[in-house]
Each structure stands twice: as structure tokens, then as C-alpha cells.
Amino acid sequence: MAELLRFRDDEAVDHPAVTVDSFLGQSNANAVRIEPGDDARALLPHLDQVSLVEVNFPVFGDGRGYSAARILREAGYTGELRAVGDVLVDQIALMRRCGFDAFEPDKPLDDADVETALARWPHVYQPTTDGRVPIRTKRHE
Amino acid sequence: MYRYDHYDQAMVDARVAEFRDQAQRRLDGKLTEDQFKPLRLMNGLYLQLHAYMLRVAIPYGTLDSRQMRMLADIAEKYDRGYGHFTTRQNIQYNWIKLEDAADILADLATVEMHAIQTSGNCIRNISSDHFAGAAADELVDPRPYAELLRQWSSFHPEFSYLPRKFKIAVIASESDRAAMRLHDIGIRIVEKGGMLGAAFYVGGGMGRTPMIAPLVRDFVPLDQLVTYAEACLRVYNRHGRRDNKYKARIKILVHELGAEEYTRQVEEEFAHLLGQGIEPPLAELERIKDFFPDPAFSTDAPTDIDRSDSAFALWVDRNTHPHKIPGHASAVISLKPVGGIPGDATAGQMRLMANLAERYSFDECRVMHTQNVVLPHVRMADLHAIWTELEAAGLGSPNLDTIEDIIACPGLDYCSLANARSIPVAQRIQERFAETGRTEVLGELKLKISGCINACGHHHAGHIGILGVDRKGVENYQLLLGGSEAQDTALAKITGPGFDEEGIVDAVEKATDVYLDQRQGGERFLDTYRRIGMTPFKEALYG
Ligand code: HEM
Ligand code: SF4
Numbered sequence: 001m002a003e004l005l006r007f008r009d010d011e012a013v014d015h016p017a018v019t020v021d022s023f024l025g026q027s028n029a030n031a032v033r034i035e036p037g038d039d040a041r042a043l044l045p046h047l048d049q050v051s052l053v054e055v056n057f058p059v060f061g062d063g064r065g066y067s068a069a070r071i072l073r074e075a076g077y078t079g080e081l082r083a084v085g086d087v088l089v090d091q092i093a094l095m096r097r098c099g100f101d102a103f104e105p106d107k108p109l110d111d112a113d114v115e116t117a118l119a120r121w122p123h124v125y126q127p128t129t130d131g132r133v134p135i136r137t138k139r140h141e
Numbered sequence: 142m143y144r145y146d147h148y149d150q151a152m153v154d155a156r157v158a159e160f161r162d163q164a165q166r167r168l169d170g171k172l173t174e175d176q177f178k179p180l181r182l183m184n185g186l187y188l189q190l191h192a193y194m195l196r197v198a199i200p201y202g203t204l205d206s207r208q209m210r211m212l213a214d215i216a217e218k219y220d221r222g223y224g225h226f227t228t229r230q231n232i233q234y235n236w237i238k239l240e241d242a243a244d245i246l247a248d249l250a251t252v253e254m255h256a257i258q259t260s261g262n263c264i265r266n267i268s269s270d271h272f273a274g275a276a277a278d279e280l281v282d283p284r285p286y287a288e289l290l291r292q293w294s295s296f297h298p299e300f301s302y303l304p305r306k307f308k309i310a311v312i313a314s315e316s317d318r319a320a321m322r323l324h325d326i327g328i329r330i331v332e333k334g335g336m337l338g339a340a341f342y343v344g345g346g347m348g349r350t351p352m353i354a355p356l357v358r359d360f361v362p363l364d365q366l367v368t369y370a371e372a373c374l375r376v377y378n379r380h381g382r383r384d385n386k387y388k389a390r391i392k393i394l395v396h397e398l399g400a401e402e403y404t405r406q407v408e409e410e411f412a413h414l415l416g417q418g419i420e421p422p423l424a425e426l427e428r429i430k431d432f433f434p435d436p437a438f439s440t441d442a443p444t445d446i447d448r449s450d451s452a453f454a455l456w457v458d459r460n461t462h463p464h465k466i467p468g469h470a471s472a473v474i475s476l477k478p479v480g481g482i483p484g485d486a487t488a489g490q491m492r493l494m495a496n497l498a499e500r501y502s503f504d505e506c507r508v509m510h511t512q513n514v515v516l517p518h519v520r521m522a523d524l525h526a527i528w529t530e531l532e533a534a535g536l537g538s539p540n541l542d543t544i545e546d547i548i549a550c551p552g553l554d555y556c557s558l559a560n561a562r563s564i565p566v567a568q569r570i571q572e573r574f575a576e577t578g579r580t581e582v583l584g585e586l587k588l589k590i591s592g593c594i595n596a597c598g599h600h601h602a603g604h605i606g607i608l609g610v611d612r613k614g615v616e617n618y619q620l621l622l623g624g625s626e627a628q629d630t631a632l633a634k635i636t637g638p639g640f641d642e643e644g645i646v647d648a649v650e651k652a653t654d655v656y657l658d659q660r661q662g663g664e665r666f667l668d669t670y671r672r673i674g675m676t677p678f679k680e681a682l683y684g
Contacts (some may be wrong), residue, residue, distance in 0.1 A: 036383070061179060061262065061300025066378045070299055074417055090163065090180055097298035120159055122151045125292050127418050128299075135148040136292070137420040139428065 005103040005114065007096070033084075033093040040068035055107045057098070066098045073129040075100035078097055089113045093120060097128050115125040142505060143203055143288050143432045144374030145253045145335040153250045156257055160184050161243035168239065183301070185256030186242055190557045193237040193249035196259040197249060201269035201287040201311070202230030202508040209506060213491035217413055219245050220593045225478060226484040228548055228599060229308070229510040230268050231259060235555055254601065257295060262303045264294035264374070268310045270318045271509040273603030274433060275517040278464045281337065283313035284331055285430040289421065293367050300374050302394065304381035305389035307374070314541060320510060321488075322354045323602060325345055325391045326477050333360050343373055344402070347596035351632050352392040355400040357407065363426065365411075370504070372411035376403065383678045436503035442468025442520045455581075456476035456539040460516075470521055472502075474514045475530060475546065478577040480568050483549045484512030493534045496526055511548055513541065519540040544579075544586045544653070545571045548599050552609060553616070559592035561609025561616035562642075566590055569646045583653055589624075602626035604667045605649060606633040618645035622652065622678060623670045634675060637683055648682055655681045 006012060017033035018026070019041060031052040034040055043050065053072060057066040069081055082102035083095050089109050092100075096118065103109070127134045145153070160180075166395050168178040181187075185196040188608070197212070204212075212232055214303045216224045219241045220234040227233055237245070249255055259266055267287045274282040290309060310319045316363035321327035322640070327342035338360040345354030361369045380398075395403045444467055448454040461470040474494060476484050485492070494514055498506040501523045502516035509515055519527060531537040540546050547570065550556065552563030567590055575578045589603030593610070600606030606621035617639040624633030653666070655678050660669045670678070 002465055030163065051436070060176075061302055062383055063262075063300070063304075064379055064383075065374055066299045074413070088176060088178075089304075094296075094298045094301055116162070120155055121296070122155060123148050124298075125152070125295055126297060134421075135152075136425040138148065140424045 003104075003108040004082075005045050005105075005109065007101040008079075010080075012102075017052060017054045033066050034065070036064040038068070040071045041075075043067065043072065044075050047072070047075060047079075047140055050077070051076070052077040052080075052082060053079065054082045054084050054104075057083060057087055059084040062087050062090055069095070069098040069100055070128065089117050093117050097124065097130050097132070102131065142203060143200075143284075143429065149292075150253070152251075152379050153231060153253070153257070156184070156255060156296075157243065157246045157250050157359070160246055160354075164239060164243050164631075166176070172482065179196065179261055179302075181242075182261035183258055183591075184242070184246065185259035186237070187260055188557070189235065189555050189650045191555070192235065192236050194229050194233055194555070195245060195256060196233045196241060196673075197256050197586045198259045198266040199231050199508050200291050201267060201273065202271050202510075203273075203284065204498075204506050204508065205504045206506075208252045209491050209495035209498065211248065211494070213255065215245055216247060216488040217489065218248075221486055223487045223574055225482070225487075225551070226486065226508050226512050226514065228485075228510045228512060228597065229266060229509055230271070232508070236549070239276040260306070260550055262305050262307075263301050264297060264303075264307045267291050267294070268308070268319055268510060270314065270326075271472050271507045271515050272310045272318060272436070272462055272517065273313070273507075275315060275462075275464050275469075275471045276316075276318075276652055278316055278520065279314040280332055280645060281310045281313050281330055281438065282433050285426060285433055286313075286328065286330060286339070287311040288429050288432075289426055290370060293333055293421070294371070297374075297631065300378055303374075303378055304383045305391075307377075307391065317626070317628040317630070318510075320453060320630075320631045321345075322410050323351070323599075323626055324354065326370065326493070327354050333339040336362070338362050339366050339369070339484055341369060341373065343407075344392045344400070345541035346390050346392040347599060347601050348390065349387060349594040350390075350392065351596065351598070351601040351630065351652055353630050354392070354395060355395065357404045358402065364420060364423055367421060368414050368417075369407075369411055369421050372407045372414050375414075376406045380406075383404065401610050404658070418492075418536060436505075436518055438469060438518070439520070440466075442466070443522050445467045446524060447520050450525075452459050452532075452539075453525055453528050456537060457524055459543070460541045461524065462520065466518075468521055470519055470524065471515045472519050472527060473509070473541045474536050475540055476513050476536070477546050477571070478526060478535055478538050479545060479571045482564050483547050486655045490534055490536055491605045492571070493530065493536070497530060501527055502554075511542075511546060535656070540575065540580060541587045542587060543575050544583055544605075544649075545586050546587070547571065548589040548603070550591050550598035552590075552598075556592060556597075558595060560594075560610065560611040561592050561618065563590045563592040563598055563609060564606075566607060566609075566618065566642060570649055573646050573650060581655065582657065584665060586653070587625075599626060600624075601632050602630070602671070605652060606664070607649075608635075608638060609643060611641065616642060618642065620645065620652070620682070622675065623667065625667060636675065636679055652678055
């Protein structure tokens with residue numbers, strides 16, 4: 001089964017996430033799973049009750065999950081944001097920037113490859129909620 | 142010209158290292174072709190019919206001599222001694238080996254160049270007016286805005302897996318020399334109440350469903366430009382169609398939602414993003430602008446030239462464009478010699494162009510979307526010397542914007558998606574019109590050829606367009622009339638049943654007969670077509 005790669009210190013939620021529809025219908029779940037077509041903004045009124053959001057990537061080329069992640073982080077969500085599915089080592093640096101802090105790939109990733117990929121970019125051009133200082137700010141400090 | 146600082150350089154170097162690693166993993170079998178494909182595409186590496194093709198970015202088409210010389214070196218070292226300048230102001234090499242690709246990227250990085258995001262479903266190289274900084278009619282130089290957007294769009298964390306490719310053009314004059322409204326986002330820098338801002342046109346494109354981008358916002362203040370672009374992209378990334386690759390471009394989203402609803406969603410996202418610190422500080426725009434000062438033009442350059450050599454005079458009339466400084470001109474080097482391959486240049490020709498740029502044009506040249514190269518800032522007094530050298534190198538064709546200045550895609554000679562050959566058709570047409578001496582008589586006539594419905598050769602936007610189709614296994618060519626990619630953007634219409642290779646050349650000639658017969662005053666082909674309509678042309682072609 002897929003290994004879980006986590007960049008958080010808290011305890012991982014250990015029960016399965018529910019769909020957005022059932023989450024919105026039953027208000028006591030704290031783990032929810034977003035599919036590519038789901039509107040991440042539907043979760044915003046309930047963020048204080050959520051500790052895990054899984055974002056599914058059925059195919060790595062479907063980039064809607066990147067927007068979903070940023071929307072949640074921009075709204076102040078601080079719980080776990082986990083990319084699941086067809087998650088490959090070549091995408092995880094971008095995913096980290098969009099706010100993902102956990103990965104559960106269908107095929108386990110090689111630890112050394114992950115380390116190389118995450119250390120790759122010495123700088124970033126765009127600001128996101130990950131707090132890295134973008135080049136255009138560094139230039140004027 | 143923009144120069145990298147250590148940040149830009151570090152990013153490009155990191156990309157080379159990343160790609161070297163990815164290519165190695167592919168060669169070692171650790172990556173499948175399916176997994177490798179989007180990665181190589183994001184570095185401009187395509188698989189064509191016979192070999193890999195590498196597309197190198199030339200941001201907004203601007204190059205210095207050192208960069209042009211590197212392009213020549215690469216052509217010699219890794220390709221067959223030539224390169225192909227494209228309609229998106231880039232250059233492509235058609236005969237590349239996967240094993241060499243990382244080395245080529247490393248060579249490019251030494252002269253501040255790269256192939257980042259020149260293909261793939263991401264934000265592509267940003268194009269601009271090839272006469273930027275030189276044209277008499279521009280409001281400001283559009284390139285600083287293009288550079289600002291280049292940096293914003295490079296390795297964008299959210300927009301690297303869009304539904305489909307995404308092309309942006311930036312201009313700053315009423316004349317449109319960049320096919321701005323045929324881009325996913327077209328930006329025109331405008332002035333309102335003494336302030337500069339950006340008009341956003343969103344949802345244009347060619348391909349199988351050509352569309353002219355509607356105006357989405359007539360004025361975005363300059364300190365919100367990047368944020369507005371981010372909002373346009375986020376709405377597209379979330380809602381653009383992913384179920385059908387032929388309906389995945391933003392033009393389909395804008396069309397299906399309607400421009401008004403798309404705009405409403407963008408404005409909502411924009412209002413949210415304004416609070417997210419997306420926009421670079423204005424100091425960054427100012428920093429970039431400082432790289433694009435006016436060169437040290439002489440203010441008293443002579444304006445009259447000796448026109449006694451009629452071949453030279455013809456070239457001056459055809460291939461130069463008015464410059465904002467008296468006594469100067471922008472001189473176009475035609476890469477359309479009769480019988481050649483449109484946009485191709487040999488390493489030797491590239492070096493000559495580099496030398497001329499260095500000596501006569503403040504070390505700058507530009508790639509035009511018409512697959513030619515321009516020396517933007519030359520003294521009129523130097524035109525004769527420039528022309529003499531170009532002539533000697535086979536680059537002196539006086540045919541800018543004429544029927545010989547054909548845009549053609551690679552077609553069946555290289556492209557795996559092609560239905561028909563484009564290059565030989567372009568050559569036959571050039572030869573026919575050059576032989577009959579009609580090129581000059583016809584004046585401005587923009588002819589564009591694509592080898593299939595994907596429209597890489599802009600056939601929808603040609604005064605005359607030619608589209609190669611497959612008819613029961615035989616190459617067949619449809620004729621289109623009345624397109625334009627200038628400020629009067631229009632999509633061409635099909636005349637009727639297609640023609641075979643010989644027939645299409647005759648058909649083009651017949652269409653020009655109708656024009657010569659019917660034209661009034663100083664009308665161009667396009668003007669006559671607009672006045673008289675399709676019917677007289679149909680009668681001549683099929684009657
Ligand atoms: C030989 C390999 C090539 C392949 C496989 C290829 C593929 C494609 C495809 C599939 C499209 C349609 C995209 C869509 O509508 O979503 C397209 C459009 C286009 N391509 Fe190419 N192309 C190739 C070469 C070129 C070259 C050499 C140029 C420049 C000379 C070029 C410039 C363009 C342009 C300008 C468009 C239209 C963009 C638009 O739809 O707005 N392509 N290409
Ligand atoms: S128009 Fe078609 S044939 Fe021509 S390059 Fe594009 S995909 Fe290939």
C-alpha cells in the first residue's frame with residue numbers, strides 16, 4: 001500500500017476521509033476528500049472543524065488540485081493537506097509550494113529522489129502561503 | 142535588454158540540473174514515456190516524426206549577438222547546421238538527440254537562455270511587438286511588462302498543469318503586430334487619464350476552433366497587472382474543460398460561459414487575490430524597465446539615402462519600418478528566400494545576423510512572429526552596407542508582407558500530426574509569383590499555411606489561408622480568404638471544396654486575378670475582399 005510522506009509533527013488522522021458531498025451533509029466528520037471537480041470553497045465555512053483534507057489526483061496532469069490547495073491555505077486552513085493518487089516526485093516541489101504538507105502517492109516515492117526534488121529550487125518567483133520570500137522581494141530588501 | 146541577475150541565473154541553472162536528472166531517469170528506464178512526456182515538454186522537447194525537436198524560448202523575441210551566436214553554435218554542434226524560427230518568436234531545432242538535450246540547455250544557460258515552458262500545458266513564452274522600443278506609434282515599450290509576466294509565469298506552482306497550453310502576448314500600440322487577440326490572454330498597455338494600465342483580452346486562439354479574444358477588462362492598473370493575470374488563470378485552471386483535449390483551451394471556457402460570466406468569475410477571484418500579496422512591488426517593474434532604456438541614438442542622423450541602386454531601393458521600401466527617431470529605421474531580414482523553407486536559417490546566416498546586430502543595431506535583433514528577423518535600430522545611412530551583406534548571404538529578399546513572405550508550419554515533412562505538407566506548397570507559391578513578377582504588383586498580401594487543423598501556420602489569420610487536410614488518404618488543400626491578425630483581427634472563411642497540390646497554387650493565383658481585376662485605388666487584397674465579398678472569388682475558382 002501507499003506510504004505516507006508527512007511534513008507535520010501532529011498526529012495523523014487515522015480514519016478515512018469522506019466525500020465533499022457527505023461532509024456537507026453530515027457535520028461531524030473531520031477528514032474530507034476533494035476530487036478534481038469539487039469546489040474547495042464549499043469547505044471554507046467549516047474549516048475550523050477539519051483536520052485533514054485529502055486532494056485526489058487521479059492523473060498527475062489534472063492540475064485542479066493545485067488551485068484547491070491554495071484556496072484552502074489562502075482562507076487560513078492550517079490542518080493537514082494531503083495529496084493522494086497519481087503523485088510523482090516531479091510534482092511534489094510545486095505541491096509543497098501550494099500548501100500540501102503530506103503525500104500519499106499510489107506508487108511509493110524514493111526517499112533520495114524526494115530529497116533532491118525538494119532541495120532543487122534555490123529561490124522562487126511567486127509568493128504563496130508557504131512563506132518563502134520570492135525573488136522580487138529579495139531584490140528590493 | 143533584460144539581463145539575468147544571480148537569482149535568474151540560479152533558477153535556470155537549477156532547471157538544467159533538474160532536466161539532466163529527468164532525462165537520465167528516462168534513459169535508465171526509471172520514468173515511463175508517459176511520465177517523462179510532460180517533463181520534457183515543459184523543457185521544449187517534442188517527439189516529431191523522425192527525431193526530437195527542441196524549442197528554445199526567445200522571450201518577446203529579443204536577442205543580442207552573443208545569444209544569436211550561441212543559437213548558431215547549437216545548430217552546428219547538435220543539429221544539422223540550421224534552425225527554424227517560429228511564429229511564437231522562438232527557434233526550433235528539428236534533429237536533436239535525447240542524450241544531448243541537457244547539454245544544449247546547459248549551453249543556452251551560459252548566455253541567459255532556456256527552453257523552459259516552450260511546450261506543455263503551462264504558460265508559454267510571452268510574445269510581444271517585434272518593433273517594441275523602436276516603433277513610431279507605440280505608447281511605451283511593452284517588453285518590461287512581458288518580462289515581469291515571464292518571471293511570474295516561470296515555474297508557477299499552481300499553473301504548471303493547466304487544462305491546455307497557454308499563450309500570452311503583450312503590446313503597447315494601436316497597431317497589432319503580435320496577433321494579440323489570437324492569444325489566450327492578449328494585453329495592450331493603454332493610457333487612461335494620464336495613467337498607464339493594461340487592457341485584457343481573454344480567450345482567443347487558433348487551432349481547430351479559432352476565436353478572437355473578447356475584451357474582459359479595459360483598464361487594469363499597472364500595480365495590479367500580475368494579480369489580474371493570476372485571477373484569469375485560476376478561473377481557467379479550476380473550470381477549463383479537461384474531458385476533451387480539443388475543448389480544453391481557455392477560448393472554449395470563455396465561449397461556453399460567455400465573456401460576461403467569465404469576467405464576473407475573474408473579478409471575484411481578483412478581489413480575493415488582491416488581499417494575497419500576489420503583486421510584485423512597483424520597484425520591481427521599475428528595476429526591469431531600467432534594462433530597456435533607449436539606445437544612444439544620434440539625434441542628427443541623415444534621413445536621405447542614395448536610392449540610385451533600384452534593387453536596394455526596393456528592399457528599403459519593402460523591408461524597413463519607420464522608427465521613432467529621425468534618420469533611423471527597423472530593417473527586416475527576410476527568412477523567406479524563394480524556394481527556401483520559411484523561417485529556416487543556417488548557422489552562417491545566424492552569425493551574419495549577429496554581426497549586423499552588433500555593428501549596426503545596438504547589439505539587438507528580434508525574431509518576428511512572421512518568421513523573419515528584424516534589426517530594430519539602424520541608421521538609414523547604414524542601410525546600404527547592411528543590404529549588401531545580406532544580399533551576399535542570400536538574406537536580401539525584398540518581400541516583407543508580400544505573397545512570398547509566407548508563414549508555414551513544418552507540416553508532413555516533420556510533424557507527426559500533419560495531414561499534408563506545408564513547406565513544398567509554400568515553395569511552389571513563392572516560385573510561381575516570383576517567376577511571373579506579380580509579387581510586387583500585389584503589394585501587401587499575407588499568406589499562411591497549416592498542414593492540419595491545429596493551425597500552427599495561422600491559416601485562419603491569413604489574407605489568404607491554406608489548410609492541409611486528408612481526403613481519403615490524399616493530401617488536399619482548402620483555400621481560405623479574408624483573415625487578419627493585425628488590429629483589424631478577422632478569421633478567414635473557406636472558399637469551398639479543396640484542391641490538390643498543383644491545384645492550390647493555381648487557385649491562389651486565380652484569387653489574386655480577381656483582386657487585380659477589381660481593386661480600387663490603393664486597396665490591399667484584404668480591403669478588396671472585404672468590399673466585394675466571397676462571391677466573385679468563388680465564381681473565379683469554381684465557376
Ligand atoms: C512539429 C511539431 C508540432 C506539433 C506536434 C504541434 C502541435 C500543435 C497542436 C496540437 C496545436 C493545437 C493546439 C490547440 O488548439 O489546443 C498547435 C497550435 C499551434 N502551434 Fe504547433 N505544433 C508543432 C509545431 C509548431 C511550430 C513549428 C510552430 C511555429 C512555427 C507552432 C506554432 C503553433 C501555433 C502558433 C499554434 C496556434 C496556437 C493557438 O491555437 O492559438 N507549432 N500546435
Ligand atoms: S498545423 Fe498541424 S501539421 Fe502543422 S505543425 Fe501544427 S500540428 Fe503539425
